[in-house]
Amino acid sequence: MSTSISPLATPFPDIPPVAGVRLRVARARYKEWDRTDLTFAEFAPGTTVAGVLTQSKCPSPEVEWCRKALVLGDARALVVNAGNSNAFTGNRGREAVEAIAAQTAQAIGCRPSDVFVASTGVIGVPLPIDKAQAGLAAAFVAPEADWRQAAETIGTTDTYPKGVSATAVVDGRTITIAAIIKGSGMIAPDMATMLGFIFTDAVVEAPFLQSALSAANTRSFSCITVDGDTSTSDTVLAFATGAAGNAPLADDDSDGADAFRAALADVCRRLALLVVRDGEGATKLIEVTVEGAESDRSAHRVAMSIANSPLVKTAIAGEDANWGRVVMAVGKAGEPAERDRLAIRFGATQVAEGGLAVTGYDEAPVTAHLKGQEVEIGVDLGLGEGRATVWTCDLTHGYISINADYRS
Amino acid sequence: MSTSISPLATPFPDIPPVAGVRLRVARARYKEWDRTDLTFAEFAPGTTVAGVLTQSKCPSPEVEWCRKALVLGDARALVVNAGNSNAFTGNRGREAVEAIAAQTAQAIGCRPSDVFVASTGVIGVPLPIDKAQAGLAAAFVAPEADWRQAAETIGTTDTYPKGVSATAVVDGRTITIAAIIKGSGMIAPDMATMLGFIFTDAVVEAPFLQSALSAANTRSFSCITVDGDTSTSDTVLAFATGAAGNAPLADDDSDGADAFRAALADVCRRLALLVVRDGEGATKLIEVTVEGAESDRSAHRVAMSIANSPLVKTAIAGEDANWGRVVMAVGKAGEPAERDRLAIRFGATQVAEGGLAVTGYDEAPVTAHLKGQEVEIGVDLGLGEGRATVWTCDLTHGYISINADYRS
Known part of the structure; x- marks a missing residue:
């Protein structure tokens, strides 16, 4: 066990014995x-x-x-x-x-x-x-x-x-x-x-x-x-x-x-x-939900493209409401998507829909959401009924520190 | 332009005018x-x-x-x-x-x-x-x-x-x-x-x-x-x-x-x-060559799996001869591969072949190679004639610093 405990750690629960x-x-x-x-x-x-x-x-x-x-x-x-x-x-x-x-x-x-x-x-x-x-x-x-x-x-x-x-x-x-x-x-x-x-x-x-x-x-x-x-x-x-x-x-x-x-x-x-x-270097838990995809499988792939994007993960680490990086990650997923139907939210705040930022977009509630330990990104592709939720963590200096010399 | 120049930068060359x-x-x-x-x-x-x-x-x-x-x-x-x-x-x-x-x-x-x-x-x-x-x-x-x-x-x-x-x-x-x-x-x-x-x-x-x-x-x-x-x-x-x-x-x-x-x-x-x-935060240029794949396309995918692996890229940043992470990246590529035919080299040094470390493996020349600014990773899948070379850079604290607050 490492000595520096993840800030997202939860206490070990009471677990009863299992007979056998x-x-x-x-x-x-x-x-x-x-x-x-x-x-x-x-x-x-x-x-x-x-x-x-x-x-x-x-x-x-x-x-x-x-x-x-x-x-x-x-x-x-x-x-x-x-x-x-x-x-x-x-x-x-x-x-x-x-x-x-x-x-x-x-x-x-x-x-x-x-x-x-x-x-x-x-x-x-x-x-x-x-x-x-x-x-x-x-x-x-x-x-x-x-x-x-x-x-x-x-x-x-x-x-x-x-x-x-x-x-x-x-x-x-x-x-x-x-x-x-x-x-x-x-x-x-x-x-x-x-x-x-x-x-x-x-x-x-x-x-x-x-x-x-x-x-x-x-x-x-x-x-x-x-x-x-x-x-x-x-x-x-x-x-x-x-x-x-x-x-x-x-x-x-x-x-x-x-x-x-x-x-x-x-x-x-x-x-x-x-x-x-306990993701290496994690300071925030990120839940990515994709709806409106052509299938659940397609939704899963788009969600994973977002969850694996270094640019999305570093933006969350920096508490930066850079939703353009979510657009980028949707676009690169290789799954059916139409820019002008795409809607994006952070937490409960809609930030973009119909291919551009919402009218009168106010970044303040998004920034407040990003300061928390649990961040939600929601994407609606507007194409069908496919849906998936995946989880990841932010990408921080801690990840680099842990992995640049893990074996040594 | 950023003020901190990449250590891998090369001087701007003399370029002649182009008529028209x-x-x-x-x-x-x-x-x-x-x-x-x-x-x-x-x-x-x-x-x-x-x-x-x-x-x-x-x-x-x-x-x-x-x-x-x-x-x-x-x-x-x-x-x-x-x-x-x-x-x-x-x-x-x-x-x-x-x-x-x-x-x-x-x-x-x-x-x-x-x-x-x-x-x-x-x-x-x-x-x-x-x-x-x-x-x-x-x-x-x-x-x-x-x-x-x-x-x-x-x-x-x-x-x-x-x-x-x-x-x-x-x-x-x-x-x-x-x-x-x-x-x-x-x-x-x-x-x-x-x-x-x-x-x-x-x-x-x-x-x-x-x-x-x-x-x-x-x-x-x-x-x-x-x-x-x-x-x-x-x-x-x-x-x-x-x-x-x-x-x-x-x-x-x-x-x-x-x-x-x-x-x-x-x-x-x-x-x-x-x-x-000029990769964000780059301190080393990495050339990945995959040979012996079933096709050039397959070789390209395996090479990109290695070049995109955060664990490979952080190991190179740390000058750590952690070739097991290359095995991991080959394994996750989803392309035809057989563990027991796989050979891996760093620079000119063969580190693994036939599914395990080479006999008498000496890490010293590999470590010396990793200390340079240009790192070569070679993989032979031992299956066919497919071949590809791709280039990437290491993943460092610099990447996190640049991207955790780029927009702000």
Whole structure:
């Protein structure tokens, strides 16, 4: 964890235990630091799993491992390494993942394919197997950890630990969803772009869990961006232990299916916003809503063009009501748009419509809005019914400071 | 012009006059400044013109005006306004362009469609017609200006004036090409993304001039990026006065066609590099070459993904040999790539191949290369024959400082 906490940070909440999940943390010392950096979660037999993984063409061996293991849909353990992503490390990287899975499987008595592995940190340095093995051995005998300890242990450049929880009523029983996440840079669309882990005691069949997670991802992790960069290791996994004993959630007709989907979507959206709030160097959270597009997909692309524009993000950092940069970002998105139908607002104040500034435009309320920590940009393309909301943060000197010498 | 000159600046060269072109500058005072900000170029009768214009869906009225006028292929004048882009200003913006064209046409005796207009500066504020008219009236009677004065007058956030020239032998005569350009931010692919003006005394039929300019654009202005942002006003125009009296360049079989194409391409490439060298906050010029792609187009996209990555650009700013970020940028490009065939070099030093760091990788020569002002990143995808080179600059605190309060 960095020592300078994001001004947009929110306190770590009280998160209840999830029956069937046991958390432990250890010091593998993947870097020259004195902190916990290996997280081990053990799940009750019968736990199901779903996941969304990076779209990168250069994924880490952990991502490849998880992609294969997800096909089976069963999970007994999760191991998360912080400080080394193990990405782009060839056979040695693959061997490290296999060694972690084998050692864990032997310790708890399961198949290696029941063990999920994720790693985060610098790219190109093979994960040291000896450190991983010693760290795992320590984790197996460590006392149980709480959610906050686990959230701290998976973090790297994060400035604060991130977790959320929710409940839903399924088949007459209250089920719990708890989740932790890490990420603050290399955050962009196309997938999760961070490491996020979601745990529930509900009984959920793996295909339905995957369906609910994929749907939630579309409106959460795929709608955030910090710098437009997509990690080689991005992973979101959801584990359902079944300890709540409800009638299995198998499809949309199952009792409580809607409630479970809604709770999971809520958890994913709140997790995603926690990541944006810790965007590297962020001082403002920016919500971009695009309406009136030809389709939701087109709206999403225009919104991402705005959210990824360095000129828009620096203008917000400077509390400058430079709405012309929003026009620029709409224009460059490559999506259907007509200049003379375009309307733009900042917060509740309409600044432009019909292809020019509104008559009698008063910048004062816009400037006041921009001085806050949460900024809203609204765009109406005036073409159709397509709609999307995405979130990003401003681009500041802090981003440069963090990234111009991260590895050193 | 800004007072702090880019460390990558090069001196303004000696550029000879181009017969048939007369340059004048004036103070329209579009902003609260005491500098020339209106450029007026008058061309001999018979001058032909070609252009490439922004792909933005929200173009300025100047861009729309030029797009229409280019169809006719004739030019007698160019008017460039600095300090106000006139973009996104509705009917008032259109009226300003029409007024400029009408006043100029009357003064020199031509059709309004023979007058080309370009403006650069803040978006969303209609160009004040009275200032334009007074500025033009002053320009008509001003003494002739030289290339340097014109290059300074078209600049906004530029930190140094930019111009190049070249000659070619066409039909046994030496023809001259002279050019000026402005631009330092909002620089991205898909077109010229700046204001650039090219002047030659060659006799060139308009369709061939357009063909040669479009081809040159593909390997120059479309291959540079500063921040991935595309302006609403980007314009490159080429004017051929015909004063050299060569047999007309009409197609690729014309005598000297190849020489002319080569000289124009050289001019465009050097202009484009001048813009990157003045990238906002730039301290290093970065050349990214991608080879082994499935096609040239695919190579271009991968190269642009690297060149637009904030994490790559901040690593170079920090002189950090963080080649893992290049892997990330290749992976996120969405183009065909196979991690285990990927090779990466910095300068002449191979750092990774076959999906991992090279055996015995020594970071010392890479670090030495990164300390220079010109950095080369080479990527071989190992898939095919596709190849592309693009140029960008590093991302520094200077970019944030310039853009967090540019408009204010």
